[in-house]
Amino acid sequence: MKAAHLRLAVVVIAVLVLAGGSLGYVWHARHRERPPQQAAADGSFTLDEPGLYFRDSATGRVARLPARGAPRVTGGPSCDRFYAAGERALCLRRLPGLPARTRALVLDRRLREVRGVTVPGIPNRARVSASGHLLSWTAFAVGDSYATSGFSTRTSVLDLRTGYLIKSIEDIPLTIGGARHHAPDVNYWGVTFARDDNRFYATVSTRGRTHLVEGDLRDWSAKALRENVECPSLSPDNTRIAFKKKVSDDPRAPWRLYVLDLAGMREHPLAESHSVDDQAAWLDDSTVGYALPGREGRTSDIWSVPADGTGEPRLLAAGGSSPVAVR
Template sequence: MTAMSTRAKIAVVTASAVLLGAVAAGYAATAAEPTRTPPPAAGDRAVTLTPGPRLLAITDRYVSAVAATDPSGPRAVSGLECLRVYAAAGTGVCLRPENAWSYQVVVLDSALRPTRTLSVPGLPNRARVSASGQMVSWTTFVGGDSYTASGFSTRTGILDTVTGATVTSLEEFAVTRDGRRHRSPDVNYWGVTFTADDNRFYATMSTQGRRYLVRGDLAARTVETVRENVECPSLSPDGTRLAFKEAVDATPAKGWRLSVLDLATMRVTATAETTSVDDQAAWLDDATLAYTLRADDGRPDVWSVPADGSGAPKLLIPGAESPSPLT
């Protein structure tokens, strides 16, 4: 099967309420699979988070690394099992199974050794580390919230790896929507991305059937809306743009277009990737995005595309997901 024919068969997830339940069910099925054994030649010493010209990813549920100059070539695969992984400045975060039905956020040092572990409710979905390596964030799907039509919602937390200060849920923060204080029991957050000061961040907030880009302040414990229909933001290394998934016609049932928001002008540029992207893209550099697409059989591949709308999508790491540049 060619790369393009695989791309053409990628499924589009529908309706936001259905999305939460369907995706959560998929994560549950994946997480319930028996623990897999990494390749015999693999070893933790082969994969480090030390900054360098390599890309981190997950291969068959194990943390792996490839050369940035040859991402489709040989890869090192560790013995560390994660459902999501991300790293920056020698610090990593791994969302991994604790047992069959519970999960952990694990902070990693450059040698993949755990330095802090938190048990979290729900099914792993997003993970990020700030550029300095100090701040870590995660999002999980959670069941049982009666105010959602599907019975699923999200929980997003933040950990300061230096002080140990932990926000277990951004739902504790005060919200300003369109210039006015907003209170609603249905507020949900996902997809945090940090600014360079390790205090401010961007994320997605949903409430009353609408999805917003919000700008947050950790010290003040506040968020404010910036723009509608911006999901899973990812801040560029130069801090000027946000990659995000934009629901087609503001309707998640129609899928998402991977796009880029210029923070100075609020101008949106759609990338050349026209397949629906349900992921929080990673910036490989100031010009290039990486993201995961899944074929209809569930197989993930990491693709890349220019951030300025030019060019064409390129298969980057076959059979992998959760990409992260080791900056």
């Protein structure tokens, strides 16, 4: 009888130890993955003031640089990715817990929420059309870097004119080399919209190659234009695309910023010699902004460079990411 009780006690203790270990692992994972405290914008922080808006790395909130040399203004919403155009802004937040989820928040010019969508994955890319009618975001469903082979993306498009949400554009009929392309490994990311609120450009990855595609929302079709173009960003005049081009197999520095002239499909490198893993933003028709790993312990810094390939990079905002010029 005593032996039976002893065996029972041992089993109970083992179960408690295992359960405690499992709970400890879950708590540790969730604690480790918990994002910064989420906050709405302060009442006085809106998009009505022109300037460079960006995510402040120290606070995780959107900040603004009113003019060259002026101190940053804080008080925007908490976002992991941010973009704004027209009458709308898009704020991507990583939600706490596992598996990873992203909350895409549509904001008005006072940065108040008007709609929210939750999707699986880690926040990655955000764009708003010039009119503010179309929004797109990309989340990593697996992994967290384009430099690895084992990643999967989910790219959504939201039309605020109709309220229609395309949860994933992977099903859009795709043409590569003049032939309809079918493959199970198709991934899209980095949408950028044309001024007509119909055409868009994006990156598609399939069979080990990346392509710049031009999409048509009304016709629901996409065609590949050029290989080795990632994270395209259409210029305000809709004539050029800034993008990152893979120039090396070194995972520490695989990309370099380029600009592509859509009329002649000619490309040229920009004066930034560092590897840029970002979807660049046009600050005006002649200047491109982007984020690089930060210096002096900062997560990231925002730089700018002339779009014609001349000049040299200039530091705009230390400790920032997701730059967008608001006028």
